[in-house]
Amino acid sequence: MTKQPHELALMAESGRLLACVFGMLDRLPLAGMTTLEVDTLVERFIVDELQARPASKGQYDFGFVLNASINHVVCHGVPSAADVLMDGDIVNFDITLEKNGYIADSSKTYLVGNVDLAARRLVQTTYEAMWKGIRAVRPGATLGDVGHAIERHAKRNGCSIVREYCGHGIGREMHEEPQVLHFGSKGTGLRLREGMVFTIEPMLNRGGRSVRTEADGWTVVTRDGSLSAQFEHTVAVTATGVEVLTLRPEERGMLQAA
Ligand code: MG
Secondary structure: OEOOHHHHHHHHHHHHHHHHHHHHHHOOOOOOOEHHHHHHHHHHHHHHHOOOEOOOOOHHHOOOOEEEEEOOEEEOOOOOOOOEOOOOOEEEEEEEEEEOOEEEEEEEEEEOOOOOHHHHHHHHHHHHHHHHHHHOOOOOOEHHHHHHHHHHHHHHOOOEEOOOOOEEEOOOOOOEEEEEOOOOOOOOOOEOOOOEEEEEOOEEEOOOOOEEEOOOOOOEEEOOOOOEEEOEEEEEEOOOOEEEOOOOHHHOOOOOOO
């Protein structure tokens, strides 16, 4: 579970490359594109530009490099030529990338065109909740501290937290120990130590927290049809705090924000 310094350096490189993928996505118009087109562009970028491997393709027999989860889809949305991104949609792209044997995992929810205020608030609250969790990471803190910080922010803003999916340790494997819950009580759970690497990836719903899996066996949606948003970073516990391995350039300074 704990990584050595040379492993952390390799994971930071994987994370840096994955941040570049989101930089590429940020420049896409999205409205009018299908999620399959986005998947194809991301695969080409990872393979041709970054000389890396899309780690999700082939994992669990999944045929794509990303999950595209639109509006009431909570997670694990499957890229499709039938899913055209429309003005007013929100869409999460969840992407993994492997370089030199080490995997990074990150996701971001995008606003497509003009998105109404309620949806923008959900997306903003989810982003803030992820950062509240990240800022709780330091040696000696517990995973319960992380979950508590996320849960408190979600509740204060009238959002529910999906409980069926959690963050996870990551390294040579996409999913390693420990499980990182996005709710919890201060002082409980695993105590964090320098060198631990895991994801923090809260999924927040506008309505109730219940979810169900659709008939395709992949796509997870809110039971009440309400909107859902998610953000994810891969983080490492340092000697004094936390390093966000998948940090994007525009996020420098987020660790210090209140
Ligand atoms: Mg993950």
